[in-house]
Amino acid sequence: MGHNPTIADVAERAGVSKGTVSAVLNDKSSVSDATRKRVRDVIKAMNYRPRASAQHLLQGDGDRTIGLVIKEDDNPYYAGVIAGVRRVAGPRGYVLLVASSEGSSEAEHRVVEAMAAKDVSGLIITPALGEEADVTHLFELKRRNIPFVLLERIRGIQSHIVDIDNVLAARDAVGHLIERGHSHIVHFAGPPYSAHSQERVEGVRRGFSESSLVFRDEFIVPTGAHMEDGYETGLAYFRACGADRPTAVTCYNDLVAIGLLRALRELGLRVPDDVSVVGCDDLPLMDYLGTPLTSVRIPKEEMGAAAAEILIRHLEAEEPPPLEKVTLDAEVVVRASTTDLASADRAA
Amino acid sequence: MGHNPTIADVAERAGVSKGTVSAVLNDKSSVSDATRKRVRDVIKAMNYRPRASAQHLLQGDGDRTIGLVIKEDDNPYYAGVIAGVRRVAGPRGYVLLVASSEGSSEAEHRVVEAMAAKDVSGLIITPALGEEADVTHLFELKRRNIPFVLLERIRGIQSHIVDIDNVLAARDAVGHLIERGHSHIVHFAGPPYSAHSQERVEGVRRGFSESSLVFRDEFIVPTGAHMEDGYETGLAYFRACGADRPTAVTCYNDLVAIGLLRALRELGLRVPDDVSVVGCDDLPLMDYLGTPLTSVRIPKEEMGAAAAEILIRHLEAEEPPPLEKVTLDAEVVVRASTTDLASADRAA
DNA sequence: CCGCTTTCCTGAACCGGTTCAAGCCCCCCC
DNA sequence: GGGGGGGCTTGAACCGGTTCAGGAAAGCGG
Numbered sequence: 028m029g030h031n032p033t034i035a036d037v038a039e040r041a042g043v044s045k046g047t048v049s050a051v052l053n054d055k056s057s058v059s060d061a062t063r064k065r066v067r068d069v070i071k072a073m074n075y076r077p078r079a080s081a082q083h084l085l086q087g088d089g090d091r092t093i094g095l096v097i098k099e100d101d102n103p104y105y106a107g108v109i110a111g112v113r114r115v116a117g118p119r120g121y122v123l124l125v126a127s128s129e130g131s132s133e134a135e136h137r138v139v140e141a142m143a144a145k146d147v148s149g150l151i152i153t154p155a156l157g158e159e160a161d162v163t164h165l166f167e168l169k170r171r172n173i174p175f176v177l178l179e180r181i182r183g184i185q186s187h188i189v190d191i192d193n194v195l196a197a198r199d200a201v202g203h204l205i206e207r208g209h210s211h212i213v214h215f216a217g218p219p220y221s222a223h224s225q226e227r228v229e230g231v232r233r234g235f236s237e238s239s240l241v242f243r244d245e246f247i248v249p250t251g252a253h254m255e256d257g258y259e260t261g262l263a264y265f266r267a268c269g270a271d272r273p274t275a276v277t278c279y280n281d282l283v284a285i286g287l288l289r290a291l292r293e294l295g296l297r298v299p300d301d302v303s304v305v306g307c308d309d310l311p312l313m314d315y316l317g318t319p320l321t322s323v324r325i326p327k328e329e330m331g332a333a334a335a336e337i338l339i340r341h342l343e344a345e346e347p348p349p350l351e352k353v354t355l356d357a358e359v360v361v362r363a364s365t366t367d368l369a370s371a372d373r374a375a
Numbered sequence: 376m377g378h379n380p381t382i383a384d385v386a387e388r389a390g391v392s393k394g395t396v397s398a399v400l401n402d403k404s405s406v407s408d409a410t411r412k413r414v415r416d417v418i419k420a421m422n423y424r425p426r427a428s429a430q431h432l433l434q435g436d437g438d439r440t441i442g443l444v445i446k447e448d449d450n451p452y453y454a455g456v457i458a459g460v461r462r463v464a465g466p467r468g469y470v471l472l473v474a475s476s477e478g479s480s481e482a483e484h485r486v487v488e489a490m491a492a493k494d495v496s497g498l499i500i501t502p503a504l505g506e507e508a509d510v511t512h513l514f515e516l517k518r519r520n521i522p523f524v525l526l527e528r529i530r531g532i533q534s535h536i537v538d539i540d541n542v543l544a545a546r547d548a549v550g551h552l553i554e555r556g557h558s559h560i561v562h563f564a565g566p567p568y569s570a571h572s573q574e575r576v577e578g579v580r581r582g583f584s585e586s587s588l589v590f591r592d593e594f595i596v597p598t599g600a601h602m603e604d605g606y607e608t609g610l611a612y613f614r615a616c617g618a619d620r621p622t623a624v625t626c627y628n629d630l631v632a633i634g635l636l637r638a639l640r641e642l643g644l645r646v647p648d649d650v651s652v653v654g655c656d657d658l659p660l661m662d663y664l665g666t667p668l669t670s671v672r673i674p675k676e677e678m679g680a681a682a683a684e685i686l687i688r689h690l691e692a693e694e695p696p697p698l699e700k701v702t703l704d705a706e707v708v709v710r711a712s713t714t715d716l717a718s719a720d721r722a723a
Numbered sequence: 724c725c726g727c728t729t730t731c732c733t734g735a736a737c738c739g740g741t742t743c744a745a746g747c748c749c750c751c752c753c
Numbered sequence: 754g755g756g757g758g759g760g761c762t763t764g765a766a767c768c769g770g771t772t773c774a775g776g777a778a779a780g781c782g783g
Contacts, residue, residue: 033769044733049771052518059731074695076520079494080428081770084738090489100457100473101659106449109475113448122489125448125473127457141438141470145493146427170400172424254663289663311449315602315637317665347422381739392763397741407761429740432768730779746763
């Protein structure tokens with residue numbers, strides 16, 4: 028009897044019918060106290076637990092639920108996306124479930140499968156692409172006719188998409204620095220397998236090519252996506268660079284920038300006087316740092332909201348609607364971490 | 376025909392049997408191409424989607440899933456808890472679903488219900504208590520025999536519990552400051568309805584009473600739980616206090632402390648020279664601030680891990696195990712935001 | 724003591740899928 | 754032309770609950 032007990036097992040052991048056990052479970056008044064107690068005891072003894080799927084079978088279909096798959100729990104970036112989804116989905120009566128893929132494609136598969144198995148109404152997914160994008164789970168969703176929206180454009184799959192133009196975002200960051208007279212700019216790039224990171228590197232390249240400056244490969248410094256990465260890379264890089272020190276750094280994201288700020292501080296370099304720093308994402312935190320950080324604003328909330336809109340529209344349509352692609356704009360938010368070399372020259 | 380189509384509807388419209396439609400859905404090889412196509416077309420046209428609950432009925436019970444209910448998405452505190460749960464639950468084959476109650480008891484009900492309906496194996500819940508704690512949803516979980524662990528002790532419900540002693544935590548924060556010679560200490564308290572906040576206020580009181588200092592009610596300054604709250608309250612408070620300025624502030628949590636730091640910076644007050652600041656939670660961020668922040672370390676990961684341990688042990692037990700109560704310790708992590716007035720005096 | 728409620732319980736039907744033994748049809752081959 | 758086999762489809766049973774018509778037992782009034 029390794030099997031989980033069913034309502035029939037309980038009924039048999041309690042010497043009553045399935046119907047009676049069900050009545051006890053649902054607190055119907057039509058059960059005598061004695062029977063109720065007896066059944067309750069058996070339920071407890073057998074550690075019986077009704078199977079939700081069997082219950083739902085009868086009473087209409089599941090409630091409205093949206094599943095959101097993010098890449099990391101510890102990046103405040105996603106808090107913004109979540110807020111956006113919630114703002115739209117909440118009032119329409121959808122409950123939001125969040126799961127993280129921890130950046131692993133395999134975990135993403137598991138998580139998406141689990142959500143599909145839980146019968147969510149639809150999904151919003153930030154795909155965690157490794158080298159070889161395995162999108163079988165997305166095809167599985169299509170097969171099962173579960174609508175989903177991607178928050179990152181990926182090859183080989185047709186779907187609703189909401190994203191931003193990362194190339195432009197990074198180009199603008201570099202452009203901002205060049206405008207302000209910087210010419211020795213390095214870019215702390217994110218994880219190499221990340222599509223966002225690659226696109227942003229491409230944007231940096233573009234930023235150079237649109238100016239009179241020459242891009243050199245060593246301007247791209249590989250690092251990760253977390254504070255520690257920015258910190259460690261920052262320490263190592265600025266210790267090693269000697270006199271050939273860049274006047275500005277653009278970072279893959281704000282967390283890396285925060286780490287870099289710490290490294291610079293510990294090395295006795297001032298921001299922005301010695302080094303200008305630009306982040307990306309524009310976390311709410313940016314205004315609260317000792318040196319408020321210039322950052323490229325990614326419209327996190329808007330992305331979440333747009334994705335939720337599209338998803339819900341799909342869910343509530345009679346017939347499958349056409350696929351939507353939305354690209355939102357990023358923009359540089361200037362704060363105190365970037366100095367204007369040109370005006371400094373002028374002053375001198 | 377408002378009803379969602381079932382497999383029978385599809386079968387009828389396609390002129391085949393239910394079994395055949397099922398075979399098409401599951402990519403069985405035993406269907407002729409012509410039939411397959413016809414069925415697929417009908418499926419698409421009717422926007423048919425199989426009901427997961429019906430599918431699960433046959434093929435054993437649902438997968439292993441743990442639901443975690445947190446209070447806010449935008450507090451990095453929970454990232455730590457989530458990491459702890461994941462560290463334990465992941466290797467044991469559990470998928471983690473997270474939902475936020477947004478601090479509202481009503482939303483918590485909805486979210487818990489939704490997770491129960493989705494048939495999660497068990498739940499870990501950070502209860503969002505309002506004034507009158509409505510715990511009917513927790514009784515509902517008991518009735519349905521869905522195990523859960525609470526991350527905050529609450530009245531009127533027997534359950535597994537993992538928490539910390541907030542009174543001691545706040546007492547230690549105040550004690551730390553008193554040891555260092557501070558006597559004019561105020562506490563930026565969290566939201567009044569929050570149990571954590573109340574306990575921490577109690578701890579502040581305790582910290583005073585264990586010293587020779589007298590506690591005064593006006594030492595407690597009400598605020599919220601977010602950066603903006605600390606910022607605004609900080610601006611208002613330090614503008615108003617004039618010459619009677621406290622030498623130290625303990626904060627409900629680190630976010631409030633970060634907000635306060637910004638306010639002090641903008642007011643031209645130096646930390647820790649003019650004002651010492653102590654946070655609570657000990658977010659990873661604390662080491663990265665311009666002035667690294669002294670904070671009471673709440674063992675977030677350990678809490679999540681302990682809760683997951685207990686829950687899984689319960690889930691995998693044959694018989695319902697006895698309830699467990701675990702209380703973890705908090706400890707002050709001293710960084711650069713608290714100065715030692717005593718040694719400063721000595722030096723003078 | 725009889726009829727009529729009321730209380731409590733049973734058992735069969737049902738929800739919407741999956742599974743599989745059985746059967747049909749067609750084709751091939753001897 | 755008959756036998757055999759493979760491809761395709763059917764239909765009934767089943768999963769584990771809920772629902773509800775109906776029946777047995779108990780209570781009650783006259």
